[in-house]
Amino acid sequence: MPLPIFQFEEYMTMKAKQVNRALDEAVPLQLPVKVHEAMRYSLLAGGKQLVEGDESSAMPIACALEMIHTMSLIHDDLPCMDNDDLRRGKPTNHIVFGEDTAILAGDALLTLAFEHVAAKTFNVSPDLVLQAIAELGSAVGSKGLVAGQIVDIDSEGKNVSLAELEYIHVHKTAKLLEASVVCGAIMGGGNMIDIERVRNYARCIGLLFQVVDDILDVTKSSTELGKTAGKDLVSDKATYPKLMGIDNAKKLATELVAQAIEELAYFDDARAAPLYHLANYIASRQN
Amino acid sequence: MPLPIFQFEEYMTMKAKQVNRALDEAVPLQLPVKVHEAMRYSLLAGGKQLVEGDESSAMPIACALEMIHTMSLIHDDLPCMDNDDLRRGKPTNHIVFGEDTAILAGDALLTLAFEHVAAKTFNVSPDLVLQAIAELGSAVGSKGLVAGQIVDIDSEGKNVSLAELEYIHVHKTAKLLEASVVCGAIMGGGNMIDIERVRNYARCIGLLFQVVDDILDVTKSSTELGKTAGKDLVSDKATYPKLMGIDNAKKLATELVAQAIEELAYFDDARAAPLYHLANYIASRQN
Structure with a gap:
């Protein structure tokens, strides 16, 4: 339960x-x-x-x-x-x-x-630790965090497409979250298929985190957020609500939670529970 | 041989x-x-x-x-x-x-x-690879390369003592060389005592490299070096010849080679040969 x-x-x-x-x-x-x-x-x-x-x-x-x-x-x-x-x-x-x-x-x-x-x-068996180190590395390096930051810097002052926005967030925000969840699965001795499912789950909630962040910025007051609201609008930052409209952004958030939870269906309850909660927690946060 | x-x-x-x-x-x-x-x-x-x-x-x-x-x-x-x-x-x-x-x-x-x-x-057995990764990390991090660079930056424009000069070189130059030789020994399945001997050897030749570099800068012409000679003097950089005199610097170089080679006495010839050559190569380089 x-x-x-x-x-x-x-x-x-x-x-x-x-x-x-x-x-x-x-x-x-x-x-x-x-x-x-x-x-x-x-x-x-x-x-x-x-x-x-x-x-x-x-x-x-x-x-x-x-x-x-x-x-x-x-x-x-x-x-x-x-x-x-x-x-x-x-x-x-x-x-x-x-x-x-x-x-x-x-x-x-x-x-x-x-x-x-x-x-x-x-x-933990040393070969699994090596796998986790390689996973960490790929999350940070020139195809992970660094890739996100370099594309983000390059896109400054330009019109950003939805695909570019997703690329930046997948790399800057979601990669570390993915590494965190995938490393947990590797250390726990998960098989390749399990690890791929956990990876898909993590990609969904990584993106979800950013979509929710963008939505909160335009729908909540500064008091509710505990930080300055509306600052994405002021800085003319590319956000999901800006590129696809607030309703579509909310729809996307709902789809991402559903996709993430779908990946968990293959795991037993005890193992899936924290990940299930994490997805709902990210989806329902109010600040 | x-x-x-x-x-x-x-x-x-x-x-x-x-x-x-x-x-x-x-x-x-x-x-x-x-x-x-x-x-x-x-x-x-x-x-x-x-x-x-x-x-x-x-x-x-x-x-x-x-x-x-x-x-x-x-x-x-x-x-x-x-x-x-x-x-x-x-x-x-x-x-x-x-x-x-x-x-x-x-x-x-x-x-x-x-x-x-x-x-x-x-x-290579995964536990040895993990050992090598830890060795690499300690050579680079806040007790390795980074430590050398931070002390180097802090010492700029100050009078540097021989102990500080050695600290900087041990960390900025010798640590990577040490990691290189020690990782080789780890991957080759060396025991702890062998690895410590190889580490001592590497520390000696790491310092030796810098001492020789400093000596060449004041004893050779730009043509002989293939780069601007005497630039340490011009930039008023702390060097071994400056802090201890050229003769003592040469004496130190001789001592460091001898110390390095002494550590190799415990290894068989085939294994020691490349390290023996490396020490002599560093000691006798002319540019």
């Missing part, structure tokens, strides 16, 4: 705290102090990625995803990229530590992600 | 060509074109790292070291770091492709290094 939704939120909060503790231990404040300060500043600030599975086997991957996500935010915020001074209300990494240290802190976090999984994953 | 030195040079040239071919295949020109062009531009331009061992087992690590080395050069050349416009007579990556693409190309190369080793190493 799926857990009621409020329990799922509590469960996620608990997991996120565990990941934060593990990250705190994985990046202690050591010499050289400056780069480790910069790494910790951004790494321990954010919301946390989650990976399903036994703690000793899944925690290093959960930490690695968080290190990678943090690296991508630090580098994306740089003056030569998106030039952001604030993230989650705090000054961005390069504002606090300087551009040189911010770049190096990102490089160190990206490196540590792979090193951490290779050195700290226990109770 | 060790090979005569001229054969060793031919052997290195042949190996470097093999690595270059493997890199060409590992990073094909694919979509998104811009980031792959930027990756290939710097990756295929440089001199090549070598890793001893059977080709199918050692080549992915050799490629990974080259990807990592290239990433570190691309990021170090950025305006906010060393601000270099030229590298090996060619415009640096950010001059050709822009800072944003250069940062992303570096990120993609760093990522691919780990993914490539995880996905493409055959004929």
